Amino acid sequence: MPEIRPQCPLCAGEMKKNGKRNARTRWRCKNATCGVSEQTYRPDITAKHHFTYFHNHVTGIYPITECARLMKVSTRTVYRYFEPLWLIEIPNNPD
Template identity: 95%
Template sequence: MPEIRPRCPLCTGEMKKNGKRNARTRWRCKNTTCGISEQTHRPDITAKRHFTYFHNHVTGIYPITECARLMKVSTRTVYRYFEPLWLIEIPNNPDKHRIHDQIFIDGTYTAAGCLLIASTPDHVLCWHWCKQETTHSYTQLLSKLAAPLCVVLDGGQGAQAAIKKLWPNTLIQRCLIHA
């Protein structure tokens, strides 16, 4: 496999290896009048490394201080590395054609807003972020799913109205814990 050599950013001439620095290959332009020197950057490898540590932190394997120690940077730098990773969109594509016997819907309030969740006894089907538990918010959540036989909910008026609008033949059961 031929080696991939970078081109000079100044004169676009060929470059040759010129030692290593911080375990990365340095390159120098072969053109004697140019002679520019640089290191190639692999942002994909850096991003993969940051995501691996982020995943280990989020899943509880490493605290932030341990991530900083292993990455050999300060905790403030780790926070800066992790900041864009919090914004990664998690896939939320339920099978619209699968009919479930029973689903549970409820809202959970966090500092970021309200998270509406539709689930079965086994797993989460879909979710929707909103400001409040309103009919519109529940309509956004439930429109991603096929009509189930029964829906268990906490008794909120927004959820009942959305179910009656989207799924008129679905039975509604109030959760015993919320009653």
């Protein structure tokens, strides 16, 4: 299976792998005159991470301060992460 490589946002050329930083793959443009560098992001993994802590908070496993400590952010940031998750509708299956 061929690897999916991102295109350069500046010149639309092909990019090559350029190592890793903070567990994210870095990419560099192959065009010698361009040389743009960027990192790939995985919003699906970030959303899963936030939902896991949200679920643990809602079910009473962790208070919000413990979630903030484990996520290594402030409690205000945790509230901001959790804000869209409160809108998820829980299915109601009547007996």
